[in-house]
Amino acid sequence: MRQRRNGFSLIELLIVVAIILVIAAIAIPSLLRSKLVANEASAAESLRTIDTGETTYSTSCPNVGYSVTLVELNQGNICASGKNIIDNVLGAADPSTKSGYQFTYGVTATGGINTSYTIVAVPLSIGISGQRGFFSDQSNVIHFTTDGSPPTPASPALQ
Numbered sequence: 001m002r003q004r005r006n007g008f009s010l011i012e013l014l015i016v017v018a019i020i021l022v023i024a025a026i027a028i029p030s031l032l033r034s035k036l037v038a039n040e041a042s043a044a045e046s047l048r049t050i051d052t053g054e055t056t057y058s059t060s061c062p063n064v065g066y067s068v069t070l071v072e073l074n075q076g077n078i079c080a081s082g083k084n085i086i087d088n089v090l091g092a093a094d095p096s097t098k099s100g101y102q103f104t105y106g107v108t109a110t111g112g113i114n115t116s117y118t119i120v121a122v123p124l125s126i127g128i129s130g131q132r133g134f135f136s137d138q139s140n141v142i143h144f145t146t147d148g149s150p151p152t153p154a155s156p157a158l159q
Contacts, residue, residue: 032128039130042099043121044142044158046090050103050119051140053085058114065114066138069094070105100129120150134158 053073054066060081067073067082074091076083090096095104101121108116118137123130126148135143135151143155 036128036130039100039123040132043101043103043123043130043132043134044144046098046101046103047119047121047134047136047142049086050090050105051136051142054117054138055140056085057082063113065109066107066117068107068114070096070103097124100124101134122150123148 050070050073057067057073057079058065061079064079068078070086070091071094072078072082072091073086074084074088076085085091089098090103095102097103101123104120104122106118107114116138118135121134123133131146131148133145133148133151135153135155137153139153141153142158143151143153144158145151145155
């Protein structure tokens with residue numbers, strides 16, 4: 001008489017593991033690429049948020065103009081109307097980091113009033129956390145580079 005065995009053979013288990021590895025090899029690069037694209041979208045949207053926040057700040061605080069730092073857009077130490085305009089992540093420090101990007105803010109003062117600002121967002125690790133660099137200023141136009149380097153006002157603009 002023949003005995004019945006319970007369970008799987010070693011060959012069957014190896015085939016299942018091989019199938020799982022093939023699926024993972026196909027899925028992981030797509031996952032990494034989608035994360036990179038999501039980080040880029042987050043950086044561009046963060047620049048839009050800062051641009052809108054700066055417009056709000058300069059309207060609410062005409063004797064100051066634009067904020068001195070990103071922290072001011074969050075804490076409102078100089079002008080109370082500037083409190084909580086941007087979130088705690090972007091407004092935590094200058095430069096700040098969010099979603100794999102570093103945001104560097106600069107301001108220019110004329111006659112004691114901040115008349116212009118620049119904000120640059122570059123990936124912390126080019127090709128891993130992001131591929132494009134972003135730039136914006138008081139014109140509220142976002143410019144980009146495709147190699148992750150810091151853009152300038154002469155760089156192409158996002159549509």
